[in-house]
Amino acid sequence: MRKLLQAMILGHFLIVPAIFAADSDFVTVSDTKFATSTKVNGTDLVLNGAGLRTKFLVKVYTLGLYVPQKSNSAKSLLQVSTPEMIEIHMLRTISADTFADALNEGLAANNSKDVLAKLKPQIDQLEATMKGAGKTKENDVIRLSYIPGTGTQVFLNGAKLGDSIGGGADFYSALLKIWLGDNPIDKSLKDSIVGSSK
Template sequence: MKSIKIVIALLVFATALSAKAAPLLNGLALEQQFNKDRYIAAVYSDTLGTSASVLLDNNTTRRLEVRIVADSLSARRFRNQWMEGIAINNPGDTLSSQAENMVTFANLFEGRLVKGDHLTVDFTAASGTTQVALNGVALGKIQNRDFFNTLLRAWIGPVPPSSDFRDGLLAAGQVPAGLLGSYEGLEPTSERVAAVTAQIAQVEEEPVAEEQVAAEKPQPTKPKLAAEIPPPSLAAIGSKPELKTQAPAAKPEPSKPQPAKVAAAKPSAPPQDSEEEEEFEAPLTADLILARQIYHSMLLRHTFKYIRYPKRAQERGQEGSVRLNVTIDSRGQVKDVQTLQESRFATLNREAREAVERAGPYPAAPPQLARDTYRFSVPITFRLPD
């Protein structure tokens, strides 16, 4: 009897430990732009896996973590890149249902992120809550069981920032020692933690005007997505780019922007660097976010029609991912193309840029997004069939 009691006690103790244990590191991925390291992304999960389906299990406690490598990083541009990934890796009904939650999430990001910062997004399976924090200081939370997967698909969905980025996160715990060492070595300074803590405390103490409270009441209806998301950006083997024809652009119905609830977290902002000048941005609303996502998916579909897999690259077994930053004017004319991330092969890099140039002019922006210039990123994957 005594031995049975001991076994039961050990089982209870082990269960208590496992209940409190943090999720395991599934994989790491280094994000680079213009050949400069920007941040290291991590995915943690109670269940390790090499497939997206394992990590997208809503019954599993998980965490996304970003540790900043760059000396200074625009929080808003980091957020916008994430939002683009959300747009092209989630179905239309998901984007519509999560529009208000995306507004709350997007408004957490202001100012600058600096080297050593830890941005964490924790999902608790028991409650279905997603909690966001910076350097251990809570920024806000979203009570929706499906929202975490909306974020995660941007990293491990069919069109990730790059194939290497997704593969690094889907490593089932087998991470490179060098990258792990760099990741673990990134820590915020005590001064930075104190500054973030003070900034958030100040925001939370600010009185809220009665007009603002009234404006923050949720609207009875949610905006609907008027366009579907494009297929993965795999270059078609043996295909020829489409002839230069300008198809009429489907535009989302213009709607009156609705005020959105602004989350409390606003990290302190170090001095801006010349490489990432801030641009004016209208206050985010659910309608505006959906308009961006619709338009971005439209621009990608348009680009994908002009991509071909170079014959020489096929013969040599060359594969890789290229990510471009494209700037167009109000008429859809291509004004600038920058390579954010390139493959190891010049042939693939050149074809990606030429595909964008062939695709011009692009569909004009909808009224909500009308401006002199519009910038968007294009992830292109060249992969041979197995």
């Protein structure tokens, strides 16, 4: 029994580097690479953190959050006032309806009814944008970029999808709560992005 426990513990630590590794230019999460820095609308951004989204032990996607300045506080990261970006690398093929439903569930779980009602036009636009793109396939890259005065822009494999979504920082922050809110879609993913459970 002792040898079995030792093997399990050792195995755990051997698996971790395959899930998360870093060098000076990239962070690798489950075989997908995130640049440690990027630009959005001319603003320099750094990777705050990146992690793996799983559901029923199935790998769904990896996600990284780019911000002007790193923080290990989810509350601070939700106070959006400058360009930011969410980058998602798909690890499996998902229908447009499934992806849109997951976003809506995350929004509903982390925002009040009043906020959801106020942002309904923007939420509907995001849903239509994602459904219009069809299914998201394994290795697709989705980027959600926030630009003050412009709104939230959706990109699929580098191509912009639809019009920019208004609602200012309020909408982008509500969207960000899917992963960083009090009821995140994946607690371990939140911890990986934030670097703490705060």
